[in-house]
Amino acid sequence: MTAFKKIEDNLRMEAKNLLESGKVTLVLAYGGGFDEKHPVPYVAKAAADADHLVFNEYCTYNMARYLTRYPKGTKIAVAVKGADSRAVVQLIQEGKLRRDDLVILGIPATGMKNQKTGEVIDARTTASTINPVIFDVLLGDEVHGVKAGSPYDVLAELEGMDKDARWAFWKKEFERCIRCYACRKACPMCYCDPCFMDMSRPRWADKSPTDDGTLMYHLTRFYHLAGRCIDCGECSRACPVDIPLYLFHKKVAKECEEMFGQAAGMNIEDKPAMANFKGEDSDQMLG
Amino acid sequence: MSFEPKILGIACNWCTYTGADLAGTTRLKYPQNLRLIRVMCSSRINPSFIIRGFQLGADGVLVGGCHPGDCHYGTGNLYARRKLAITRKILEFAGMEPGRFRVEWISASEGKKFSEVVGEFTEQVQTLGPQTKFKITKDGQ
Numbered sequence: 001m002t003a004f005k006k007i008e009d010n011l012r013m014e015a016k017n018l019l020e021s022g023k024v025t026l027v028l029a030y031g032g033g034f035d036e037k038h039p040v041p042y043v044a045k046a047a048a049d050a051d052h053l054v055f056n057e058y059c060t061y062n063m064a065r066y067l068t069r070y071p072k073g074t075k076i077a078v079a080v081k082g083a084d085s086r087a088v089v090q091l092i093q094e095g096k097l098r099r100d101d102l103v104i105l106g107i108p109a110t111g112m113k114n115q116k117t118g119e120v121i122d123a124r125t126t127a128s129t130i131n132p133v134i135f136d137v138l139l140g141d142e143v144h145g146v147k148a149g150s151p152y153d154v155l156a157e158l159e160g161m162d163k164d165a166r167w168a169f170w171k172k173e174f175e176r177c178i179r180c181y182a183c184r185k186a187c188p189m190c191y192c193d194p195c196f197m198d199m200s201r202p203r204w205a206d207k208s209p210t211d212d213g214t215l216m217y218h219l220t221r222f223y224h225l226a227g228r229c230i231d232c233g234e235c236s237r238a239c240p241v242d243i244p245l246y247l248f249h250k251k252v253a254k255e256c257e258e259m260f261g262q263a264a265g266m267n268i269e270d271k272p273a274m275a276n277f278k279g280e281d282s283d284q285m286l287g
Numbered sequence: 288m289s290f291e292p293k294i295l296g297i298a299c300n301w302c303t304y305t306g307a308d309l310a311g312t313t314r315l316k317y318p319q320n321l322r323l324i325r326v327m328c329s330s331r332i333n334p335s336f337i338i339r340g341f342q343l344g345a346d347g348v349l350v351g352g353c354h355p356g357d358c359h360y361g362t363g364n365l366y367a368r369r370k371l372a373i374t375r376k377i378l379e380f381a382g383m384e385p386g387r388f389r390v391e392w393i394s395a396s397e398g399k400k401f402s403e404v405v406g407e408f409t410e411q412v413q414t415l416g417p418q419t420k421f422k423i424t425k426d427g428q
Contacts, residue, residue, distance in 0.1 A: 158380075167382025167420050196335070204335055212342050212423045216335065219377060223334045226373045248380065255376040260369065274373070277365040283355070285372035286390045 003140055007107055008055040010139040011079060014105055016050040018077050024103055028066050029079040030059040037115060041066065055079075055139075057113045060121065062232045064088050064188040068096050077103035079139070081112070085132035086230035086265030087188040093265070093272055094228075096191065106135025108143045114237060121233060133266055151231060152254045158247060170248075171211075174218060176241040179209040183245055184221070186238035189228045196220060222248050227256040227273030230265045259285045292346035292412040296323040296405070297332055301359035302394045303351030309398030317402035318409040321349070329353070330363035334374040337388065341421035347387045347412035349405070354392040364392070383420060386411050 015027040031042025032054045039059050043066070044050055063078050064087035070076060080088055085106060091097045108131045112121050130143045158166060181197070184190045196204050197217055204220070206213030229249040236246040257263050260273040260281075298304040304325045310317060326332060329352030337348050350371060358364045371390050379385050391404050 163379070163382045163384060165382075166380065170381055171420075204339075212421075215381075215421065216338055216342065219338050219381060220335050222377050223374060226377075248377075251380050252373065252377060255373060259372060274369060275366075277362065277369055281355075281365065281368060283368070283392075286368065286375065 004056050004109075007109070007140040008053070011055055011105065011107075012050050012053050014137055014139065015044050015053055015077065016047050018103060019044065019047045019050065024075040024077040026070070026074065027053075027077045027079075027105075028063045029053050029105070030055055030061065030063075055107070057109075057111055058115050060112050060115065060234070060237060062087060062186070062188050062234045064091065065186060065234070067091060067102075067188070068191040072098065073101060075101055075103075077105055079105045079107055080132055080135070081107045081109050082129035082132055083230050083232040084188070085134050086129060087232065088265075089134050089268050090189065090228055090230055090265035090272070092268055093270055099268070103137070104132070104135045106132030106138045108132065108138065108140050110143050110146055116237070116242075121237075134268065152250060155247065155251055155254065158251070173243045174214050175211060177209060177214045177218070177243060178241060179207075179214060179217065180240060182238040182240060183235035183243075186234040187225070188230070188232070188234075189225055190221075192224075196224075218245070218248075222252050225249055226252050227260065227262075228264050229253050290413055290416060292320050292409060292417070293344055294318075294321045294347045294349055294405070294409060294412060295337075295340040295345040296321045296349045296351065297329075297336065298323055298325055298351040298393075299329045299331075299353055299359075299364070300325055300327050302353035302357065302392075303401065305395035306351070306393045306397050306401040309395065310402045311398075313398050315398055315402040317405040320409050320412075321405050328358070328360055328363040329367035330360075330370070332367065332371070334370060334377070337374060337378075338421065341383070341387075341418060342423050344418075344422050346415070346418040347389070347408060349408050350388075350390045351393050351401075351404075352390070354394055357394060384415055384418075386415055387418060 011029055018024045027044040029042055030039045031052045033040045037058050039054055041061050062084045064084045092099055110130055114121050130146060205216035231250060231253060233246045236244055256273050262270055262273055340348050352364045352367055355364055375388055378388055389408055393401050
């Protein structure tokens, strides 16, 4: 695809310029893997590394994940797609990053594909944001005229279910969880150290993959990401047993948007929904 | 014999817990199914407490706090309202019956309201029957 090739060329050029001029010390983007279908997250540290950068339809990783791993004040350039850019905004809102330290390379991309299934992911996750909401340099042409419908359409089936059927559905999904914590590792918003699951005092949940510990882990994680999940879908793609975690996260995001009137990571001025309240909040939300 | 539910109550120190105290001192009756835990503020309640309560065998969870605007700490219950609202949605989407979780604002002078709410809620949980979805059984879940 020519659009992807163009983005790749621009990415290499920008990365080279930024690293050569010393404006940034790192460029977080995608590098070639063992074949075209398996690119890897890549950190370019010198101008020569820029030639290893790639971009194609399988570059689904959310590179905002790696931003919080570097000390504050590190000058970083990061390549972000639509949803990933919302993660950057959300991290800035939460005070984990400073806008001045970042050079945001925006990538407007449609037709991204799941590495495992080859399925186009746009309609399932990231549907609401194709163009980055924040960027310094745009690496491709903005995409207009693609209307994928509401990002919450995929929830219709589960929402229509009876509560017992829904419990049966989630119980069956969570039973497969092997507690590898890949969802947590892939998530740009999961930066807590230590995570509540790694604590032994209090011991929030069983650390071996028992059903009750798994339930506690996932439900608490859904709650921790309330009003913060930016719907990149990386948790579900990272999952080795393909638990559709994105559905639950999406549902929580939908409820947050309806109740608190704000979607995660859309505006740098917003306060995170769960660390805020408004005068117009009413008891109806508890109903 | 009819089913006697276990109800976990989590109450804020300044309003609901004092309200429960008042219910006691004015000799109002309420069902003995309630196990009340005192916290300093309703915003102290971590949603994991509620999930853990269900896992350890509670059939219903009742959360009490000060009326919005009356929080001893100014704004604690306004944050709590958002947290508990989203907790409710998460429990519902996971498949828990919505009737098993209730949030009620009860002030220190509302001993009567406290006993009424506990009575109503206990009855409601009684009709729902035992909670089996989250509960941990001995041989794993």
